[in-house]
Amino acid sequence: MNALPAATESPPRTLVAQPLTPDAFAPFGDVIEAGDAVRQFPINGGNTTRYHDLAKIDPGPDGHAIVSIFRGEPRALPFPIEMMERHPLGSQAFVPMSGREYLVVVAPAGxxxxxxxxxxxxxxxxxxxxxxxxxxxxxxxxxDTVCDFVVIDRAGNGHNCDEVMLAETVLIDLDR
Incomplete structure (x- = not known):
């Protein structure tokens, strides 16, 4: 009797993080940074530069913008991505307070x-x-370490967080 070959599982797909740039991220939202902001001007007697209107905060109909702090525990790499979420009723902004790199994983709306x-x-x-x-x-x-983020998102009536499991796990790694 001939034995059938053992089924082999293919290794998980691995994605390497690319640098965050406004152009590359544009299909998903806004990059919030001083950098080369289009609208910048001096205020407070010339002592401060205002980098103006950097993100389109969208609390959606019947919502209002709220500000929270999220404290993120560090993730070990390579990190498995098994689920994704979205907020169908409003935007969600993350601004790091710890001055540390972090990862952003996105997919188009729809x-x-x-x-x-x-x-x-x-x-x-x-x-x-x-x-x-x-x-x-x-x-x-x-x-690498615990990091705090200011988060600006929506509060209001309606269900505003959908979660889905991916059909297969994807590994995220860095090319440091």
């Missing part, structure tokens, strides 16, 4: 994402992100 839809960015400690309404994203991914 149908639940497949592993092929995922994009991974490494954000510098001086860059925030604002996920546009409905954009799929992974929850907070701090690296």
């Amino acid at each position: 149908d639940p994402p497949s592993p092929e839809d995922l994009r991974v960015f490494i954000a510098r400690g001086d860059q925030g992100v604002n996920y546009a309404r409905g954009v799929w994203h992974h929850p907070l991914l701090a690296l």
